[in-house]
Structure formats: structure tokens, C-alpha cells
Amino acid sequence: MGKTKKSKARGGAAGDDLLDSSDADSVETSSTALSDLSISYATENVNSHEFVLDKYIDALYEKRGSTREAALASLVDAFESFMLDGLVENKYATLLSLFNTSIKKGSTKEACLASRAIGLLSITLGAGSTSHETMVESHPQLSKVLQTWSDASKMISALDCLAVVTFVGATDLAETELSLKAMWDVIHPKSGSNVGTVRKPKPPVLAAALSSWTFLLTTIGSWRINTDSWKEPIAFLSTLLGAEDRAVRMAAGEALALCFELKLLDVSACEDDDDDTGVAGTSKSKLFLDMQALKAKIAGLASNLSAEAGGKGADKKNLSDQRDLFQRILDFVKYGECPEESLKIAGKRDVLRVSSWSELIQLNFFKHFLGRGFLKHVQDNGLLQDIFSIRTDKAESLSSSDKKIFRSGEEKGRALKLNKDRRQAQERKNAALFNE
Structure with a gap:
């Protein structure tokens, strides 16, 4: 200091x-x-x-x-x-x-x-x-x-x-x-110091508070965590998946995805002694059951939101974003599939890649905050270069024949992913028709 x-x-x-x-x-x-x-x-x-x-x-x-x-x-x-x-x-x-x-x-x-x-x-x-x-x-x-x-x-x-x-x-x-x-006192005001009059944040403020809180939560991964203390916050976040405002639902979904990745809902039911969860053995079984119920509830809500029907006058773009986000969350919760994204940084060679919810949340927040200055800072700012993994596109250094082989493998991978995306989209469409 x-x-x-x-x-x-x-x-x-x-x-x-x-x-x-x-x-x-x-x-x-x-x-x-x-x-x-x-x-x-x-x-x-x-x-x-x-x-x-x-x-x-x-x-x-x-x-x-x-x-x-x-x-x-x-x-x-x-x-x-x-x-x-x-x-x-x-x-x-x-x-x-x-x-x-x-x-x-x-x-x-x-x-x-x-x-x-x-x-x-x-x-x-x-x-x-x-x-x-x-x-x-x-x-x-x-x-x-x-x-x-x-x-x-x-x-x-x-x-x-x-x-x-x-x-x-x-x-x-x-x-x-x-x-x-x-930030949490804005998200859930009754937990704050001014409990005399409980005020509810407007949807844009609530969505911003959730995004800021989630972004900052990505930094606690290496610190000791008391699982029991996260039960109430995670339960409250799950209620926000039913909020009227779509931006709030999506921000709450990202927060919950991060909670899953940080294993804040994980409790072992096998041990009776105290451990690093900070929970006594006699209370551990109940906490385990409560967290399992929360996991099931969140997975069910994510499934519904990934297949939400549009309805007349719905915002089609944001609806599509919501479906894609909650499908990714569902894939992570059920199958452990991490989100992956890549971003060209300079020309054709430098690529920024993320492959976890923590990295994706950090990337999106910095893109949001820096705006048009994001690429400039990623290229020249040592802080962002330390945070993100920026690699050189391997294909750019290959010979023409090797580049074709490399690209062919990439095309095959993209085709498999497209087929998977089409299958999931069809499943969501069928679910939406069923729910109408």
C-alpha cells in the first residue's frame, strides 16, 4: 500500500x-x-x-x-x-x-x-x-x-x-x-443497514448491481469459502430467475453459473466431522439436502428459460440471447461443459480465448466498461494481458499445405458444433411449442 x-x-x-x-x-x-x-x-x-x-x-x-x-x-x-x-x-x-x-x-x-x-x-x-x-x-x-x-x-x-x-x-x-x-445491499436491500424502509432497485440498477457483484466474485476463487454462508444469497439469486425484466434474469443466471463453477453449492454428505465448509457435522446433511434442492431448482428454471416461447411483441434479439445463455448454463450444470469464446485482437495472429465462466464474465465486463477502448487496452495494457490468455493463431505460422490440414480440422470441429447447436435449437423450439 x-x-x-x-x-x-x-x-x-x-x-x-x-x-x-x-x-x-x-x-x-x-x-x-x-x-x-x-x-x-x-x-x-x-x-x-x-x-x-x-x-x-x-x-x-x-x-x-x-x-x-x-x-x-x-x-x-x-x-x-x-x-x-x-x-x-x-x-x-x-x-x-x-x-x-x-x-x-x-x-x-x-x-x-x-x-x-x-x-x-x-x-x-x-x-x-x-x-x-x-x-x-x-x-x-x-x-x-x-x-x-x-x-x-x-x-x-x-x-x-x-x-x-x-x-x-x-x-x-x-x-x-x-x-x-x-453491491449486495443494492441487490437485496433488506439485508442492508437501512432496514426501516425496504426499497427495491429499478431493473437497470438491479441488473448492473448483479453484473458488478458477479464480476467481483470471480476474484474469490483462491480464498477460503464458508459454504453455509452462501445458501441464502444463492437462494435469493434463484428467485431473480423469475423476474419480469429479461436483463435481470440473465444477470442472475450468470451469477448462478459462477456460483456453480466456484462450487459454492457443493457440500459433501459423506463426512460427519467439521471441515473447511465451516459447517458442523450434525448440520451438514441438512445443508447438503438444501443445496441439492437448490441445484435442481436452478437447473429446472434454466431449462425453462432456455426454451421460453417468444409470444407476440417479444423482443426477439434479447429473447435469443436469453435462450443461448441459459442453454449454456444448463449444459454446464448438467454436463460440465464450459463456455468457450475467442476474440481477434490484432490482425489475424493474436487471439484472446476464454474457457470458463469466470473468464467469460471478466471479458464481458471489461468489454462493457472500456467500450471502444477495449481492443486498445488488450493490445497495450499489461493488466489485461495478465488477466486474459492471448495466443497466436497457429495456422498463421504454417505452410500452405499444413494450413489446409489445420483448417480442415477446424472446419470439422465447427461442423460438429453447428450440428449440436441446431439439435439444441430444435429441442428448445419443440419445448416452446409444447409450453404454448
């Missing part, structure tokens, strides 16, 4: 105070400079890069909200488009302080941009003491947004940011659990 750095004071003001400036020309100059970063990157003058970054920082001190919003939007664009690690490593404390101030005092739009900027800053810095400090400094403000149940878009941005900064910056299970609890 690195030492806490203080933001550089401007004009005698602390980091949380905004300069009072009525100079219209100064504001306009700061705003105009915000579009210059892409131009400056075309040069080889490092000083010009730092000059433009300082202009962004200056604009974040301005009193006019629109100027700060423009600065944040341009910073987000720069973080997505370029690897700024060399430029921000000595300025991250100042940036972080200003971003947190925008979350605390700015408009909803400004707070959303600032949350995104903090997450991108953490990804840019990579694992280490600086990202740990980023998490520690931003956690209280992000948690406050979730506890006060602010605007939906502000909550979603805070959830995404909290997931990213904890994923990158947490150094132990306790820190990760703190963020997981903050």
Missing part, C-alpha cells in the same frame, strides 16, 4: 474546493484545450502531452459545471483511446481527488463521468500500490452513492466503478468483501 498523496492546492484552495473564476476567456481557453490531446499524441513532444493533461486538470478546478463536464468527457475519451500510464503516474492523486469531488458535488452527468474516469484511471495504473490507493480513496464516496439511492444512472456508474477499482486494487479478501456487501 502506497503512501497517501495530497492533491496540489490551486490558488490557496484545497482539493475539494473549486476556484471561483468569472473570466469567460479563461474558461473558453480551458475548454478549447480539451480537444487537443489526440493532436498532441501525433507529436513526439512529451512536454506537450503533459501540457494538455494539465489543461484538463485546470479545467476541473473551474466553477462552471459545463467546463468540468467537458474536461471529464475528454479525459474519459483519452483514457479509452491511449495508454496514459506514463503521464498520470505522478498526477493520479490530484486527478483522483478532483474526480471524487465531482462525484460528491457535481451534477448527475458530472458524477457519472467522474466515476467512469476513476475506473479507467485504475485500469490504466494497473495492479499495485497506486491502484490500491485509488480504491481506498474512492470507496467511501462510491459507497455513499449506493447507500443514498441516487439517480439510477449515477448508481449504475458507481457500481461499475466500484467493481473495477476493487478488482484491480484490492489486496485481500476483506477489502473485496466490503465492496461485495455494498
Whole structure:
């Protein structure tokens, strides 16, 4: 954990105070400079890069909200488009302080941009003491947004940011659990501290909370797990498979798939002594039966959702996505078949491959959070390269004759998979007709 750095004071003001400036020309100059970063990157003058970054920082001190919003939007664009690690490593404390101030005092739009900027800053810095400090400094403000149940878009941005900064910056299970609890209090509010009035999150917020919680849960695999403590959360997640909103159902399904992969539902019925599940032998048989019942319930719900009938006016694209997701979940639960995906990274050679629910969930979350900047960061960001397996396509290094043989084998594999997909699609169609 690195030492806490203080933001550089401007004009005698602390980091949380905004300069009072009525100079219209100064504001306009700061705003105009915000579009210059892409131009400056075309040069080889490092000083010009730092000059433009300082202009962004200056604009974040301005009193006019629109100027700060423009600065944040341009910073987000720069973080997505370029690897700024060399430029921000000595300025991250100042940036972080200003971003947190925008979350605390700015408009909803400004707070959303600032949350995104903090997450991108953490990804840019990579694992280490600086990202740990980023998490520690931003956690209280992000948690406050979730506890006060602010605007939906502000909550979603805070959830995404909290997931990213904890994923990158947490150094132990306790820190990760703190963020997981903050997210779970949004997912299942009655378990939170404000139990006087139980509030239900709107579907977009609930789906975002589930996705963030699941993404962060992928990091606990190597830590000791008490199986008994997962019984209630998994039971609640299973109820969300019956939610009206399709995005919520799918997010809950991914969470449950991960729970299966992490073996959070696994309890041995053979041993009577205490073990690493944290459950006494006398209670173990009941827990085993309860978990078996949960497994059966989840498998049954997944089967139904994989064959759900469309109905008049149904969103066909999302319905297809839902069917495919729950078929994959069902295949994993029943047969142990892991999801596999590949993504071209650069030209024809570099391919990113995932072959587990943990990897797939991490891939989808980073793609969602980084947006158009995902490929750039996968190519140049050491953090993402450490997380994902990126390999060279073997066929590209083969001779023409060997390449044909290799491709023939690939085609055969694809044909077998297509036949399997067609068979499963027909089975789902028949089940849907039967249920109508």
C-alpha cells in the first residue's frame, strides 16, 4: 500500500474546493484545450502531452459545471483511446481527488463521468500500490452513492466503478468483501443497514448491481469459502430467475453459473466431522439436502428459460440471447461443459480465448466498461494481458499445405458444433411449442 498523496492546492484552495473564476476567456481557453490531446499524441513532444493533461486538470478546478463536464468527457475519451500510464503516474492523486469531488458535488452527468474516469484511471495504473490507493480513496464516496439511492444512472456508474477499482486494487479478501456487501445491499436491500424502509432497485440498477457483484466474485476463487454462508444469497439469486425484466434474469443466471463453477453449492454428505465448509457435522446433511434442492431448482428454471416461447411483441434479439445463455448454463450444470469464446485482437495472429465462466464474465465486463477502448487496452495494457490468455493463431505460422490440414480440422470441429447447436435449437423450439 502506497503512501497517501495530497492533491496540489490551486490558488490557496484545497482539493475539494473549486476556484471561483468569472473570466469567460479563461474558461473558453480551458475548454478549447480539451480537444487537443489526440493532436498532441501525433507529436513526439512529451512536454506537450503533459501540457494538455494539465489543461484538463485546470479545467476541473473551474466553477462552471459545463467546463468540468467537458474536461471529464475528454479525459474519459483519452483514457479509452491511449495508454496514459506514463503521464498520470505522478498526477493520479490530484486527478483522483478532483474526480471524487465531482462525484460528491457535481451534477448527475458530472458524477457519472467522474466515476467512469476513476475506473479507467485504475485500469490504466494497473495492479499495485497506486491502484490500491485509488480504491481506498474512492470507496467511501462510491459507497455513499449506493447507500443514498441516487439517480439510477449515477448508481449504475458507481457500481461499475466500484467493481473495477476493487478488482484491480484490492489486496485481500476483506477489502473485496466490503465492496461485495455494498453491491449486495443494492441487490437485496433488506439485508442492508437501512432496514426501516425496504426499497427495491429499478431493473437497470438491479441488473448492473448483479453484473458488478458477479464480476467481483470471480476474484474469490483462491480464498477460503464458508459454504453455509452462501445458501441464502444463492437462494435469493434463484428467485431473480423469475423476474419480469429479461436483463435481470440473465444477470442472475450468470451469477448462478459462477456460483456453480466456484462450487459454492457443493457440500459433501459423506463426512460427519467439521471441515473447511465451516459447517458442523450434525448440520451438514441438512445443508447438503438444501443445496441439492437448490441445484435442481436452478437447473429446472434454466431449462425453462432456455426454451421460453417468444409470444407476440417479444423482443426477439434479447429473447435469443436469453435462450443461448441459459442453454449454456444448463449444459454446464448438467454436463460440465464450459463456455468457450475467442476474440481477434490484432490482425489475424493474436487471439484472446476464454474457457470458463469466470473468464467469460471478466471479458464481458471489461468489454462493457472500456467500450471502444477495449481492443486498445488488450493490445497495450499489461493488466489485461495478465488477466486474459492471448495466443497466436497457429495456422498463421504454417505452410500452405499444413494450413489446409489445420483448417480442415477446424472446419470439422465447427461442423460438429453447428450440428449440436441446431439439435439444441430444435429441442428448445419443440419445448416452446409444447409450453404454448
